[in-house]
Amino acid sequence: MAFYSLKTGRARYRQGWLFAAALAVCLVLASPLLVIVWQAAQSDPADFIDTLWRPLVASLALNTALIVASTTLLCGVLGLVSAWFSERTRLPWQGLWPLLSVAPMAVPTFISSYAWVSLSDDLQGFPAALLVLVSAYSPLVFLPVSAALRGLDPALEETARTLGLGPWRCFFRLILPQLRPALLGGMLLVALSTLSEFGAFVLLRFRTFTTEIFAEYRAGFDSHGAAQLSIALLLAAALLIGLEWRVRRQASSYERRARGTRRAPPRLELGAGKWLVVAGFLLLSCVTLLLPLSTLGYWLTQHGDAAVSPVEVSAQLLFDASFSSIELGLEGAALTVLLALPLGYLLARRPGRVAAFMERVAFLVQGVPGIVIALGLVTVSIRVIPGLYQSQFLLLLAYAILFLPLAMVSVRSALLQAESRLEELARSLGLKGWQTWLRVLLPMAAPGLGAAASLVFLSIVTELTATLLLSPIGTETLATQIWADTSAMAFAAAAPYALILTVLSMVSTWLLMLLLGGNAINRLAADGTTVAGETAHV
Amino acid sequence: MSELSIQGLCKRFAQHRVIDQLDLHLTAGSTLALLGPSGSGKTTLLRMLCGFEHCDAGSISIGGTIVSSPGIHLPPERRRIGYVPQEGALFPHLKVADNIVFGLPRSLRKQRHRVAELLEMVGLPADYADRAPQHLSGGQQQRVALARALAAEPAVVLLDEPFSALDSGLRNDTRQAVMQALQAAGATAVLVTHDQSEALSCGEQVAVLWQGRLLQQDSPANLYRHPRTPELAGFLGESILLAGVATAGRVECVLGGFPMADSKLQGAVEVLIRPEQIRLGPPAPDTVQATVIGMEYFGHDATLHLQLRQGQHIIKARTSGWHAYQHGQTVALAVDGPLTVFAQQGPGRSTAETPDNARFLLSQS
Ligand SMILES: Nc1ncnc2c1ncn2[C@@H]1O[C@H](COP(=O)(O)OP(=O)(O)OP(=O)(O)O)[C@@H](O)[C@H]1O
Ligand SMILES: [Mg+2]
Numbered sequence: 001m002a003f004y005s006l007k008t009g010r011a012r013y014r015q016g017w018l019f020a021a022a023l024a025v026c027l028v029l030a031s032p033l034l035v036i037v038w039q040a041a042q043s044d045p046a047d048f049i050d051t052l053w054r055p056l057v058a059s060l061a062l063n064t065a066l067i068v069a070s071t072t073l074l075c076g077v078l079g080l081v082s083a084w085f086s087e088r089t090r091l092p093w094q095g096l097w098p099l100l101s102v103a104p105m106a107v108p109t110f111i112s113s114y115a116w117v118s119l120s121d122d123l124q125g126f127p128a129a130l131l132v133l134v135s136a137y138s139p140l141v142f143l144p145v146s147a148a149l150r151g152l153d154p155a156l157e158e159t160a161r162t163l164g165l166g167p168w169r170c171f172f173r174l175i176l177p178q179l180r181p182a183l184l185g186g187m188l189l190v191a192l193s194t195l196s197e198f199g200a201f202v203l204l205r206f207r208t209f210t211t212e213i214f215a216e217y218r219a220g221f222d223s224h225g226a227a228q229l230s231i232a233l234l235l236a237a238a239l240l241i242g243l244e245w246r247v248r249r250q251a252s253s254y255e256r257r258a259r260g261t262r263r264a265p266p267r268l269e270l271g272a273g274k275w276l277v278v279a280g281f282l283l284l285s286c287v288t289l290l291l292p293l294s295t296l297g298y299w300l301t302q303h304g305d306a307a308v309s310p311v312e313v314s315a316q317l318l319f320d321a322s323f324s325s326i327e328l329g330l331e332g333a334a335l336t337v338l339l340a341l342p343l344g345y346l347l348a349r350r351p352g353r354v355a356a357f358m359e360r361v362a363f364l365v366q367g368v369p370g371i372v373i374a375l376g377l378v379t380v381s382i383r384v385i386p387g388l389y390q391s392q393f394l395l396l397l398a399y400a401i402l403f404l405p406l407a408m409v410s411v412r413s414a415l416l417q418a419e420s421r422l423e424e425l426a427r428s429l430g431l432k433g434w435q436t437w438l439r440v441l442l443p444m445a446a447p448g449l450g451a452a453a454s455l456v457f458l459s460i461v462t463e464l465t466a467t468l469l470l471s472p473i474g475t476e477t478l479a480t481q482i483w484a485d486t487s488a489m490a491f492a493a494a495a496p497y498a499l500i501l502t503v504l505s506m507v508s509t510w511l512l513m514l515l516l517g518g519n520a521i522n523r524l525a526a527d528g529t530t531v532a533g534e535t536a537h538v
Numbered sequence: 539m540s541e542l543s544i545q546g547l548c549k550r551f552a553q554h555r556v557i558d559q560l561d562l563h564l565t566a567g568s569t570l571a572l573l574g575p576s577g578s579g580k581t582t583l584l585r586m587l588c589g590f591e592h593c594d595a596g597s598i599s600i601g602g603t604i605v606s607s608p609g610i611h612l613p614p615e616r617r618r619i620g621y622v623p624q625e626g627a628l629f630p631h632l633k634v635a636d637n638i639v640f641g642l643p644r645s646l647r648k649q650r651h652r653v654a655e656l657l658e659m660v661g662l663p664a665d666y667a668d669r670a671p672q673h674l675s676g677g678q679q680q681r682v683a684l685a686r687a688l689a690a691e692p693a694v695v696l697l698d699e700p701f702s703a704l705d706s707g708l709r710n711d712t713r714q715a716v717m718q719a720l721q722a723a724g725a726t727a728v729l730v731t732h733d734q735s736e737a738l739s740c741g742e743q744v745a746v747l748w749q750g751r752l753l754q755q756d757s758p759a760n761l762y763r764h765p766r767t768p769e770l771a772g773f774l775g776e777s778i779l780l781a782g783v784a785t786a787g788r789v790e791c792v793l794g795g796f797p798m799a800d801s802k803l804q805g806a807v808e809v810l811i812r813p814e815q816i817r818l819g820p821p822a823p824d825t826v827q828a829t830v831i832g833m834e835y836f837g838h839d840a841t842l843h844l845q846l847r848q849g850q851h852i853i854k855a856r857t858s859g860w861h862a863y864q865h866g867q868t869v870a871l872a873v874d875g876p877l878t879v880f881a882q883q884g885p886g887r888s889t890a891e892t893p894d895n896a897r898f899l900l901s902q903s
Contacts, residue, residue: 155627159683161614162588162621163641163690173640177631 019354021342026358028339029365029401032376039379040231051228064208064236067126068194071133075190078134079141080183082284085277087149090267092274097281098146104288105139106509108462110199111498112136114482115292117203118299118491129206135288137193141186148182154265181250188244195237196369199464203486209233210371217375217469227379230372241367296502299495313493317476322500325461325477332399333456336407337449339400344411349420366405374398374466390472398466403459407452414448415441451515458508461501478504539726540601540693541566547596549582556582558750560596564743569720569727571741573734575773579750580730584696587728588621589614600693620687620695625703626679628671634682635667641690656685659722661715676704677712684716688723695720695727701736713740734774738762746770764799764878771810778853782809782879789879792849793826796875807879813841816855818869825870830863844869
């Protein structure tokens with residue numbers, strides 16, 4: 001009907017701008033990926049096969065597959081079991097266990113790797129990598145699974161009990177199948193994060209695709225071999241992303257329609273067994289939190305010569321590194337949220353095929369290993385826009401690409417909370433478009449935007465891969481300092497940097513929780529993607 | 539199908555008595571509607587029958603076996619109870635057929651034992667077997683939930699407000715389908731509701747629960763005609779309470795003298811008259827006359843507000859919606875007896891217009 005197509009020229013013009021801006025952001029997001037694929041398409045297939053068909057590559061592939069599979073499985077089991085015990089059994093200090101289960105996520109993997117490797121030379125290679133990654137990533141399973149457990153309708157279990165199923169069969173035939181999307185989704189995130197992991201593998205001397213890509217790139221600035229290995233890594237990531245999409249679709253079909261108020265799910269009485277569970281949780285927290293953090297504390301009290309390589313900390317360097325970490329974090333957060341605004345606005349206010357496509361692009365990029373994106377950007381800066389190479393802006397751009405999907409989720413939900421009705425109401429009260437943005441939309445969405453910014457800040461200060469590859473010569477951050485000192489076995493020297501980084505990470509986590517309000521952990525869990533990105537690129 | 543028997547059942551949450559000395563007996567194969575206002579403990583009673591809650595005192599036995607008493611608690615999975623929770627609660631990850639056979643042994647599950655038969659019993663086409671529960675309407679979900687409960691041939695079927703989430707049209711259809719299916723299965727069933735017309739139309743027996751106590755259990759007609767207290771009368775439907783004097787099986791009130799249902803009472807009593815017991819006719823000498831002072835018109839029937847010539851009482855009468863009555867018109871009243879009477883309960887209660895007893899009951903709970 002003509003009535004509906006009556007839009008003023010100005011409205012259409014404004015919408016055009018919105019779509020153009022969102023499209024531009026998407027293009028920036030996808031550029032490193034496009035360049036890598038384009039490069040691969042240029043190269044000779046025979047040459048490609050030659051590069052990949054080497055014993056070295058076979059052993060790398062084996063290592064990568066081994067660590068991805070075992071981390072994923074262990075995280076799945078650990079996350080499921082701890083989520084079930086903390087949600088479904090009656091334990092003393094009930095509120096503590098979910099916190100302890102999630103907290104290890106706030107410790108960057110290269111810091112815990114540093115802690116373990118500095119304890120003993122034996123803590124290297126596969127077992128150590130497995131230990132570090134399982135500690136850091138099992139919250140990725142714990143969070144969605146415990147949210148799903150809380151969301152289960154207890155009436156279903158009760159019905160199953162009256163149909164003759166005992167508690168055990170009830171778990172396997174009813175609860176587990178319903179947890180499947182959350183569990184598989186969490187496990188796939190673990191797999192993707194493990195595939196992209198870099199810092200921990202280098203520090204623990206475990207060779208995978210990511211470490212080899214880095215080594216080849218550093219060795220000769222020969223981006224050729226590195227690019228071809230990147231393609232292999234990208235293919236593996238694409239497989240996992242495809243699987244994740246399937247699980248996501250399945251999850252949405254499990255959602256039940258209208259439900260009334262439900263009673264709280266019952267918690268199982270374990271009797272004396274509860275102390276065994278408490279002991280288990282405590283032991284786990286010792287390994288994932290207490291030991292790494294107290295090792296850090298130990299090195300703080302030591303002089304430089306207590307470590308294998310005696311290096312003293314320079315106060316000037318410490319200050320410089322902290323300053324540039326914070327500076328990069330703040331600038332990167334601002335840039336990322338700014339770029340996320342048009343996409344988030346489009347998704348919240350004009351959902352449709354275009355918006356859905358752009359969302360997919362963002363999620364695709366989120367799944368790509370950070371080192372691949374960084375290498376792609378290097379190529380862009382060398383071949384396409386030469387002035388960009390080795391500039392701080394390129395690094396900021398890398399951060400924006402890595403963490404934009406993360407910010408986009410928060411921006412979108414912030415804008416969704418600021419209802420469009422109120423925006424229309426403001427217009428009816430005589431406010432112009434930009435006035436509405438300034439006086440209605442931004443104030444209402446501010447906490448959500450702040451949350452997005454602090455999430456990005458947190459991710460940037462703990463980011464290692466892109467920072468190592470792209471930071472301008474002479475720029476050292478906390479993360480790169482820890483990496484350099486630990487690589488040189490100067491453990492005491494690394495400790496102050498690690499301390500400052502841990503404090504920064506905790507402060508921004510605290511800010512994040514504050515901005516998200518009350519039940520922040522639940523809200524994080526509700527949006528598995530929010531959590532996903534935080535560790536996916538470390 | 540088994541009989542259900544409850545004796546002296548008590549349940550307390552903290553200090554709050556939710557079920558209080560409850561006795562109830564249901565013969566095998568019959569249907570009981572459990573009626574009670576919100577918060578009266580209906581759900582709690584069902585959950586105790588299912589075995590989700592332990593009992594503090596008393597006992598529950600199904601088919602002669604004690605399943606709950608202070609020392610004994612048979613777990614839910616061994617009670618052979620078919621439970622239909624509010625809103626159906628179908629397993630979202632399973633198709634309709636897999637939902638229905640969920641409680642059966644593996645071999646029967648594989649062959650989709652009796653799925654077609656059960657679907658037909660609850661009035662759904664056989665090709666619904668392969669649908670996902672998310673693609674069913676609320677009423678259809680409710681029916682599948684009943685089929686699932688019946689599939690394991692339970693001793694007793696329990697339904698907790700199965701129709702309350704449905705809108706009125708769907709509600710009637712679903713109710714009929716469910717009642718027919720229960721009858722076809724010959725099930726011993728307890729259906730919980732807070733809607734008195736639903737209770738009266740569903741059960742062979744109706745039990746009224748109020749603040750955790752069982753006020754009365756009877757057939758729907760007996761319950762409606764001869765409730766045990768005036769409050770209960772008001773809860774079950776509109777009622778008129780008049781002062782009267784009982785002597786030798788007859789009671790005298792402003793509307794005349796009538797036979798009593800309970801002839802043992804003597805002296806000052808309260809007389810219960812339902813608005814539909816009053817018949818209107820053209821005014822004639824020697825009749826009780828009244829003036830129409832108000833009318834609520836519903837189409838199929840109408841409620842007239844009448845002011846008696848004598849005594850200035852205002853009473854309500856239900857008439858067919860077909861006859862037109864005018865404001866201010868004079869009519870003659872006759873009453874279909876016999877009447878139910880209650881012993882006078884203290885001096886404070888006035889005899890005139892009925893207080894809204896239903897509301898009184900609800901505000902108590
Ligand atoms: N788990 C519980 N803990 C404490 N009190 C409870 C619990 N379950 C029920 N109650 C209380 O017991 C009383 C009866 O609750 P119940 O759910 O049985 O009412 P109901 O008759 O089913 O009401 P409705 O018609 O609203 O469903 C209520 O006052 C309720 O607050
Ligand atoms: Mg109830």
